[in-house]
Amino acid sequence: MKIIIIGAGEVGFHIAQRLSEENQDVVLIEKDPIKIREVQNVIDVQAILGSGTNPSVLIEAGIKESDMLVAATDSDESNLIACFYAQYLTDYITKIARVKNSDYMKHREIFNQDFLNIDLIINPQSEMVSSMLRLIEVPEASEVIDFADGRIKLIGITIKDNSPLVGRKLSSFTDFEHVILVGVIVRGEKVIIPSGLDTIQPNDLIYCVIHKENTGSIFRLMNVREEGLGRIIIIGGGETGLALATSLDATTINTKIIEKDGQRCLELAEKLKKIVVLNGDGTDREFLLEENIADVDIMVVITGDDENNVLISLLGKALGAKKTVTRIGNLSYIPLISAIGIDTVVSPRLSAIRAILQYIRKGKVICVAPLKGEGAEAIEFEALETSDIVNIPLSEIKFPKEAIIGAIVRGEEVIIPRGHNMIKPHDHLIIFALKGAIPKIQKLFTVKLEYF
Amino acid sequence: MRFRQIFRLIGILNFFLGLSMLVPLSISLIYSDGSFFPLLFSFIITSGTGITLFFLIGKINYLSLSQREGMAIVTFGWLTAGFFGSLPFLFSGSISTLTNAYFESISGFTTTGASILANIESLPKGILFWRSQTQWMGGMGIIVLSIAILPFLGVGGMQLYKAEIPSPVVDKLQPRISETAKTLWRVYLFITLLEIGLLFIGGMPLFDSICHAFCTMPTGGFSTQNGSIAQYNSAYFDGVITFFMILAGINFSLHFKFLKGDFKVFGKDPECRVFLLILAILICLVTFNIYGTIYNSLSHALRRATFQVTSIITTTGFVTANYATWPALSQIIILLCMFIGAMAGSTGGAIKIMRIILLAKHGYQEIFRLIHPHAVRSIKLGGKPVPAEVLNSIWGFFILYLGLFIVAVIIMSLIGLDIPTSFASVAATIGNVGPGFGLVGPVNNYLPVPDLGKWVLIFCMILGRLEIYTVIIMLAPAYWRK
Numbered sequence: 001m002k003i004i005i006i007g008a009g010e011v012g013f014h015i016a017q018r019l020s021e022e023n024q025d026v027v028l029i030e031k032d033p034i035k036i037r038e039v040q041n042v043i044d045v046q047a048i049l050g051s052g053t054n055p056s057v058l059i060e061a062g063i064k065e066s067d068m069l070v071a072a073t074d075s076d077e078s079n080l081i082a083c084f085y086a087q088y089l090t091d092y093i094t095k096i097a098r099v100k101n102s103d104y105m106k107h108r109e110i111f112n113q114d115f116l117n118i119d120l121i122i123n124p125q126s127e128m129v130s131s132m133l134r135l136i137e138v139p140e141a142s143e144v145i146d147f148a149d150g151r152i153k154l155i156g157i158t159i160k161d162n163s164p165l166v167g168r169k170l171s172s173f174t175d176f177e178h179v180i181l182v183g184v185i186v187r188g189e190k191v192i193i194p195s196g197l198d199t200i201q202p203n204d205l206i207y208c209v210i211h212k213e214n215t216g217s218i219f220r221l222m223n224v225r226e227e228g229l230g231r232i233i234i235i236g237g238g239e240t241g242l243a244l245a246t247s248l249d250a251t252t253i254n255t256k257i258i259e260k261d262g263q264r265c266l267e268l269a270e271k272l273k274k275i276v277v278l279n280g281d282g283t284d285r286e287f288l289l290e291e292n293i294a295d296v297d298i299m300v301v302i303t304g305d306d307e308n309n310v311l312i313s314l315l316g317k318a319l320g321a322k323k324t325v326t327r328i329g330n331l332s333y334i335p336l337i338s339a340i341g342i343d344t345v346v347s348p349r350l351s352a353i354r355a356i357l358q359y360i361r362k363g364k365v366i367c368v369a370p371l372k373g374e375g376a377e378a379i380e381f382e383a384l385e386t387s388d389i390v391n392i393p394l395s396e397i398k399f400p401k402e403a404i405i406g407a408i409v410r411g412e413e414v415i416i417p418r419g420h421n422m423i424k425p426h427d428h429l430i431i432f433a434l435k436g437a438i439p440k441i442q443k444l445f446t447v448k449l450e451y452f
Numbered sequence: 453m454r455f456r457q458i459f460r461l462i463g464i465l466n467f468f469l470g471l472s473m474l475v476p477l478s479i480s481l482i483y484s485d486g487s488f489f490p491l492l493f494s495f496i497i498t499s500g501t502g503i504t505l506f507f508l509i510g511k512i513n514y515l516s517l518s519q520r521e522g523m524a525i526v527t528f529g530w531l532t533a534g535f536f537g538s539l540p541f542l543f544s545g546s547i548s549t550l551t552n553a554y555f556e557s558i559s560g561f562t563t564t565g566a567s568i569l570a571n572i573e574s575l576p577k578g579i580l581f582w583r584s585q586t587q588w589m590g591g592m593g594i595i596v597l598s599i600a601i602l603p604f605l606g607v608g609g610m611q612l613y614k615a616e617i618p619s620p621v622v623d624k625l626q627p628r629i630s631e632t633a634k635t636l637w638r639v640y641l642f643i644t645l646l647e648i649g650l651l652f653i654g655g656m657p658l659f660d661s662i663c664h665a666f667c668t669m670p671t672g673g674f675s676t677q678n679g680s681i682a683q684y685n686s687a688y689f690d691g692v693i694t695f696f697m698i699l700a701g702i703n704f705s706l707h708f709k710f711l712k713g714d715f716k717v718f719g720k721d722p723e724c725r726v727f728l729l730i731l732a733i734l735i736c737l738v739t740f741n742i743y744g745t746i747y748n749s750l751s752h753a754l755r756r757a758t759f760q761v762t763s764i765i766t767t768t769g770f771v772t773a774n775y776a777t778w779p780a781l782s783q784i785i786i787l788l789c790m791f792i793g794a795m796a797g798s799t800g801g802a803i804k805i806m807r808i809i810l811l812a813k814h815g816y817q818e819i820f821r822l823i824h825p826h827a828v829r830s831i832k833l834g835g836k837p838v839p840a841e842v843l844n845s846i847w848g849f850f851i852l853y854l855g856l857f858i859v860a861v862i863i864m865s866l867i868g869l870d871i872p873t874s875f876a877s878v879a880a881t882i883g884n885v886g887p888g889f890g891l892v893g894p895v896n897n898y899l900p901v902p903d904l905g906k907w908v909l910i911f912c913m914i915l916g917r918l919e920i921y922t923v924i925i926m927l928a929p930a931y932w933r934k
Contacts, residue, residue: 025627033839040610046627
């Protein structure tokens, strides 16, 4: 597949890197010659110097023979114009645009078939809001991703010192093996796809698949506090803050939102019903104490400033907030986060990357979730009748070492697989894999398709 | 610097180089010319060494070659390829000393075409074919060939590609580097086949057609005849070879675009227009200079001038006339051609038209700035602004080219060669041209140059082919520091 990506910013760059590693033909258009050089040194794509909103650059990039256009610059207008020209130049291309401004989102009709004909609009902010809402739903986890329409949840949990799991081999999990499978262990900077012989250590971040109904019992098993969610404080009343607050406004959760700018506070107060709007500075210790930060279950820090967010989260933790959700824009900070004691991170860029990759791989792959700085991925696949892996016991499949099947979803049933289980056609599989193993997995699942 | 990585790739490279010896091996079987065993031994040693290195070192991740490592692989790859390429000459007894054999082999791979052989026709057919084949492989690049063959190079391939491709700006024709390399080789192969066909139709024996086409397209210049192309004395062959030398001197991405259906591409490309213009002007000048003084008929003068100017400016080095006996103006033009070279991205050597255009524009810009001190101007090529770093790298290249040229000339004169020989031998090798003036003139060869001089020239040939930076960086102490 030939894919044109416009903009070699963090979003464009990561998507290009991912797709080129998966052997797609990628052409990247970027205005900045320095970025072009960086790209050429690091990823195997064709990089073209120029503006994506210039039709002749698009033609030079070969838009007429391309299958997909991903407009991922930081400017909504550039992205839309690029899609507009793409529509004008060729009829059959799939168009994905990253659009931030919520004003555009209110008039979605301009994106539909009669006009721009954009196949997918990625709004990083709304992607981020929905991932925050999922986190709030399962507050014990540092990451929650839905699979199989939400019936299966992939959760990331940091193991505490007092957890009963500490020091146990995975093969000894007989008491609850039918409900849980540990797919990935993140230990410091290392990402491990575990075998039965691996043990769990304190401060590991583990990713496991669980059935939606079992969430409660799992958390009991792990000795993780499971109480109802009482209070949330949102720091930062920007567009994301407002969108999150609006969603929470409809629930019974006691929510406060803190915003520095008095004028903006008035706007927020006009738009929100029950939620308490506070005018103050999130870095102000006295102010946070006054607002009873110690009793807060989740503190969501989403101001526009990464460094500030990190510091506010640390301050909140020190003052007794049970859990923090922190917005980090700069992806290079993400590997550091757990080291300095921040629980959970949301990132508009990571959300955008996730959404775009999911869409691009659609078809064979139903859902993809990059885990922890993208060292590993959880992928939902549909097993095809023609595939080599169906109807033989799992223990006989030559599965790459760096990957593991986390769950088999057969209709309503969810199976946490063991060696003797078999994959039937049309089963959905959830697979954990390190980055390097993904092409192998895709091959394993689609190899016979190529006969057609 | 991860040496395991570097040596393993060099191992693979030599393994494939050895495999390519199977072609002359089968030629030697057809003609049963006695070069079968020399070629067989060369094949076994080359491939054997390659595969041993490959397996001794074991599996390595290639995805992340740094620019430095890429340059090391390319430089050492070329040095070892030159060594293994000299084995057939040594084993068959065609060339007796290692220095001479290495000189001939490097002259082949770098597409220089400077030979130390006096009686070429006496060589066995298999060896003659190998001699042409080294040029053909070296023209588009042995590294580019391995990028095309080896799928796992990925991004690392880009570092190798940049280090080998002779051009100040690297153009990726396809999204993926391996596809780019394959495309270039396909275009190259296609044009070569075309030339073989045209030569064969004109009555040249098939073996000679292949060998000459193999030496035209890389702008190499080895001939199977003692008297080079002049031996045939055929206007048809002169014409065909001139045409293909011009093609070889044009950027191969233009050929690719032309074959894809963009027929106006040559006229649209600013560098190509300048190249053809310079070529036309120089041919006219030489024609009128030699008409009446050397040749009595205008058509004869035009034919000789066209062939010789094209041959030298594209850095091919085929000969149809002894230009060393021409009037001074013509000789000066021929000498200048050795420095100008063909287009960037072609198989030709020397400074190249693109760099000369940009240097000239930069020079003019400085004059303009003196007239209008407040003027803001950017240097453009074909309407596109040229980034300052490209200009800087071109200036650097130019200075290094001249600097190294001067150093080498001084060494050559120290060895005891006369002025024209010192000048021309260095100009003809660093520019990958082949024939020069004086002792190494168009009807002579490089055998009389003392051994030390030959090694200097070998170094010049590699410098020229890999466009200086890739090789010279190895000599910088900072390169080896961790």
